[in-house]
Amino acid sequence: MSPQIEQEASQPLVEVNSLKVYFPIRSGVFRRHSGNVRAVDNVSFSIGHGETMGLVGESGCGKTTAGRAILRLVPITDGTIKFRGKDVASASPEGMRKMRPQMQMIFQDPQASLNPRMTVASIIAEPIKEHQNLGRSETIERVQELMDAVGLNRDFANRYPHEFSGGQKQRIGIARALALNPDLIVCDEPIAALDVSIQAQVVNLLADLQSSRKLSFLFISHDLGMVRHIADRVAVMYLGQIVELADRDDLYANPSHPYTEALLSAVPEADPEYERSRRRILLTGDVPSPSNPPTGCNFCNRCPKAFDRCFRDEPALKEISEGHLAACHLFDNS
Amino acid sequence: MKSGAPNEQSPVLSVRDLCTVFGTRAGDVHAVNSVNFELSAGEILGVVGESGSGKTVTMMSMLRLLPSPPANVKAGTVHFEGRDLLQATDKELRRIRGGRIGFIFQDPMTSLNPVFSVGFQLRESLRRHLGMSRKAASKRSVELLEMVGIPDAESRLSAFPHQFSGGMRQRVMIAIALACDPSVLIADEPTTALDVTIQAQILELIRDLRRDLGMAIIWITHDLGVIAGIANRVLVMYAGQIVEHARVEDLFANPSHPYTRALISTVPAVRGHRAKRLNSIEGQAPTLLGMPNSCPFESRCSSAFARCAQEAPHRMQVGSSHDAACFLVENASHVATN
Ligand SMILES: Nc1ncnc2c1ncn2[C@@H]1O[C@H](COP(=O)(O)OP(=O)(O)OP(=O)(O)O)[C@@H](O)[C@H]1O
Ligand SMILES: Nc1ncnc2c1ncn2[C@@H]1O[C@H](COP(=O)(O)OP(=O)(O)OP(=O)(O)O)[C@@H](O)[C@H]1O
Ligand SMILES: [Mg+2]
Ligand SMILES: [Mg+2]
Numbered sequence: 001m002s003p004q005i006e007q008e009a010s011q012p013l014v015e016v017n018s019l020k021v022y023f024p025i026r027s028g029v030f031r032r033h034s035g036n037v038r039a040v041d042n043v044s045f046s047i048g049h050g051e052t053m054g055l056v057g058e059s060g061c062g063k064t065t066a067g068r069a070i071l072r073l074v075p076i077t078d079g080t081i082k083f084r085g086k087d088v089a090s091a092s093p094e095g096m097r098k099m100r101p102q103m104q105m106i107f108q109d110p111q112a113s114l115n116p117r118m119t120v121a122s123i124i125a126e127p128i129k130e131h132q133n134l135g136r137s138e139t140i141e142r143v144q145e146l147m148d149a150v151g152l153n154r155d156f157a158n159r160y161p162h163e164f165s166g167g168q169k170q171r172i173g174i175a176r177a178l179a180l181n182p183d184l185i186v187c188d189e190p191i192a193a194l195d196v197s198i199q200a201q202v203v204n205l206l207a208d209l210q211s212s213r214k215l216s217f218l219f220i221s222h223d224l225g226m227v228r229h230i231a232d233r234v235a236v237m238y239l240g241q242i243v244e245l246a247d248r249d250d251l252y253a254n255p256s257h258p259y260t261e262a263l264l265s266a267v268p269e270a271d272p273e274y275e276r277s278r279r280r281i282l283l284t285g286d287v288p289s290p291s292n293p294p295t296g297c298n299f300c301n302r303c304p305k306a307f308d309r310c311f312r313d314e315p316a317l318k319e320i321s322e323g324h325l326a327a328c329h330l331f332d333n334s
Numbered sequence: 335m336k337s338g339a340p341n342e343q344s345p346v347l348s349v350r351d352l353c354t355v356f357g358t359r360a361g362d363v364h365a366v367n368s369v370n371f372e373l374s375a376g377e378i379l380g381v382v383g384e385s386g387s388g389k390t391v392t393m394m395s396m397l398r399l400l401p402s403p404p405a406n407v408k409a410g411t412v413h414f415e416g417r418d419l420l421q422a423t424d425k426e427l428r429r430i431r432g433g434r435i436g437f438i439f440q441d442p443m444t445s446l447n448p449v450f451s452v453g454f455q456l457r458e459s460l461r462r463h464l465g466m467s468r469k470a471a472s473k474r475s476v477e478l479l480e481m482v483g484i485p486d487a488e489s490r491l492s493a494f495p496h497q498f499s500g501g502m503r504q505r506v507m508i509a510i511a512l513a514c515d516p517s518v519l520i521a522d523e524p525t526t527a528l529d530v531t532i533q534a535q536i537l538e539l540i541r542d543l544r545r546d547l548g549m550a551i552i553w554i555t556h557d558l559g560v561i562a563g564i565a566n567r568v569l570v571m572y573a574g575q576i577v578e579h580a581r582v583e584d585l586f587a588n589p590s591h592p593y594t595r596a597l598i599s600t601v602p603a604v605r606g607h608r609a610k611r612l613n614s615i616e617g618q619a620p621t622l623l624g625m626p627n628s629c630p631f632e633s634r635c636s637s638a639f640a641r642c643a644q645e646a647p648h649r650m651q652v653g654s655s656h657d658a659a660c661f662l663v664e665n666a667s668h669v670a671t672n
Contacts, residue, residue, distance in 0.1 A: 058529035059500075167618065196384060196600060197615035197619075200600045200613060200615070201614045203612055204612055222529070225603050225604050226602055228604055229608065252604060252605065262531055263531060265534075266533065268530075268533075268537070268563045269559050269603055269604070269605070270558040270598055270603070271562055272582045272586055275559075276563075280534055280538070282531075283531045286499045286501070
C-alpha cells in the first residue's frame with residue numbers, strides 16, 4: 001500500500017464531532033432572539049470509505065439538518081465536520097468550491113428538486129458546466145454515460161421532468177448527484193415519495209452504484225426495514241441527538257436504548273401471525289419541542305424505563321459493547 | 335342474498351360492479367374498474383394498493399363524494415342498510431355520511447375545519463346527526479375525546495386543530511368519525527403521515543374500539559405490515575381493480591396473484607432473513623386511459639404468457655373466501671359475478 005492509501009484506509013471519509021445546529025427563534029415586534037430550535041445538538045459520528053451510514057429517527061429529530069450541515073447547506077453553530085481530514089465548517093469559499101463536487105445530495109421529493117423548465121440532459125449537465133471545463137460533445141457524452149448508469153433511456157434526454165414517473169425522476173436526481181464523481185452522497189429519504197414496487201428499484205440502483213464507484217452514503221430514512229437492508233452501520237436520532245449507534249446487525253438484534261427498542265417494536269411486519277402475538281412497546285406522550293427539551297435525558301418523559309437519574313442528568317453517548325454506542329443511564333455501571 | 339362464503343353473516347355493505355371514470359383532456363381515465371366486495375359486521379377489511387390504484391376513488395364513489403364532472407360513476411350498486419347509496423337522495427346521503435358511515439381521511443387538516451374549536455366540530459356533528467341538545471352534545475364530546483385517549487379532554491374541547499400534534503389530530507378525527515355510533519367506519523390511510531411509534535398507538539386504539547364498539551371497518555393503506563396487523567380480510571388493488579381477495583392469513587401464507595407475491599417479497603423486514611438484493615418489480619403501473627383488454631399487470635409480471643396480453647382475467651376462486659384475477663389460478667370459477 002502506498003502511504004496515501006494507507007492513510008485513507010485508517011481515516012474515515014467524514015468525521016462529525018460535537019456538531020450543533022441551532023436555529024434562532026425570533027419573536028415580538030423587534031424580532032428579538034428569544035430562544036433556539038436545537039435541531040442538531042452535540043452529534044458525533046463518522047462515515048468510512050465505501051460505507052453506508054443509516055440515520056433513522058422520527059419526524060423533526062434533526063436528520064435532514066445533520067445531512068445538510070455536512071454539505072454546509074445550513075450554518076453550523078458549533079462543532080467540526082471533517083471531510084478527508086479537512087474542516088468543512090471553517091473552509092473558505094474557495095476551499096468549499098473545491099470540496100463541494102465531492103459531496104452531493106439526493107432529495108426526498110424528486111418532483112420538487114428538479115427544475116421543471118429544464119430538460120433532463122441540462123439538469124444532469126448543470127453541475128458539470130459549473131465545476132468542470134468540458135467541451136460540448138464531451139458533456140453530452142458524459143450525460144449519456146450517466147443516464148446509462150442510472151437506467152434512464154438515452155432517448156429521453158430532451159424530455160422534461162413532468163414526463164417521467166416518480167421512480168424515473170429519482171433516477172434523474174441520482175444521475176445529477178453522480179455527475180461530478182462524488183465520494184459521498186447524502187440520500188435524504190430518497191424513496192419515501194415512491195411506491196413500494198419502485199422503492200426496490202431505486203435502492204438496488206444505489207447499491208449497484210455504490211459497489212461500482214466506491215461511494216459512501218449517509219442514508220437518511222424513517223423506513224427501518226430499508227435501512228436494515230442498505231446500511232452498514234446505523235445511528236438512531238431522537239430530539240437532535242444520537243441515542244444509539246451500532247453495526248447494522250448488532251443494532252437490530254440487540255437494540256439497547258429504550259427508544260430504539262420502542263421504535264423497532266412499533267414497525268408493523270408483513271406477517272399476520274407474528275403481528276397477533278408480538279409484544280409491542282407503546283410509548284405515551286408526545287415528542288417534546290426541540291426548542292425546549294426536558295431536563296435530564298431527552299427521552300425521559302416518554303421512556304418506559306426512566307428512573308430518577310434520567311430526570312436529572314443528561315446521559316452521554318458511550319460504548320456499551322464493542323462498536324455499540326448508547327446514551328442511556330441504564331448502562332451507567334456496565 | 336348470495337354471499338361469497340357460506341360461513342359469513344349477511345354483509346353490512348355490499349358493493350357490486352362499481353365503475354368510475356374521469357373525463358380528462360387526454361381521454362377517459364378508468365380509475366375504478368368493476369369493483370366487487372362485501373363488508374361483514376364487526377370485521378376489519380383491509381384495502382392495500384399502491385398510489386393511483388383506485389383505493390380512494392372507490393370509497394369516494396361509494397359515498398358519492400366525487401365532483402361530477404370530471405368523475406362519472408358509470409355503473410354499480412352500493413347496498414347499505416336496505417338502500418342503494420348510488421340511488422339515494424342528497425338529503426339521505428348527507429345523513430348517512432358522518433352518521434351511519436363515519437370516515438377518516440389521510441390528512442386530518444383537510445377534514446378538520448381550522449377556524450372552529452375541536453369541541454364545536456364534535457358538538458355540531460352530534461347535534462346534526464343525532465339531534466342532541468347542546469348540553470348532551472358537550473357531555474358526549476368529552477366522553478369521545480377520552481375514549482380516543484386525549485388527556486385532559488374537557489379542557490382540550492376549546493382548542494383548535496392546529497394546537498394538536500399530528501397523532502392527537504388523528505385521534506380527534508377518529509372521535510368525530512365515531513361520534514354518531516356508525517355501523518361502518520372508512521379509514522383512508524389514517525396513519526400514513528404519522529411516525530411509527532404514533533402509528534402503533536393509533537392502530538392499538540382502533541383494535542380496542544372495534545372490540546368495544548363492534549363496528550365494521552374498511553382500512554385503506556399501502557403498508558402491508560399495517561394490513562397484517564389490523565385486517566381480518568384483505569382486498570389487493572392494482573390499476574383500478576381488485577386483483578386478489580383473501581383472509582389475511584391466507585393472503586400472506588398463500589398469495590396467489592403474482593402482483594401480491596411480488597409486493598410481499600419486495601418489502602425488507604426489520605427481523606429475520608436479510609436478502610442481499612431486494613426483489614424488485616420492474617416497470618411501472620399502466621396509465622388507466624382506455625378500457626383494459628389485457629391483464630393490467632401483464633407488462634411487469636414474471637409469469638405472464640400469451641393469453642395475459644389478449645384478455646383481462648376475472649377474479650377466480652382459489653379457496654374459501656380467496657380469489658385472484660389471474661389465469662394461473664386453476665379450477666377457475668368466477669366469483670366476481672356470483
Ligand atoms: N431553517 C429552519 N429554521 C428553523 N427551524 C428549522 C429549520 N430547519 C429545520 N428546523 C427545525 O429543526 C428540527 C429538525 O428538523 P429536520 O428537518 O432536520 O428534521 P428531520 O429529522 O429531517 O424530520 P423529517 O423526518 O420530518 O424530515 C425541526 O424541529 C424543524 O422544525
Ligand atoms: N380528478 C381526477 N381526474 C383524473 N383522474 C383522477 C382524478 N382523481 C383521481 N384520478 C385517477 O384515479 C386513479 C385512482 O386514484 P386514487 O386516488 O383512488 O388512488 P389511490 O389508490 O387512493 O392512491 P394513493 O395511495 O396515492 O392515495 C389514479 O390513476 C388517479 O390519477
Ligand atoms: Mg427530513
Ligand atoms: Mg388515496
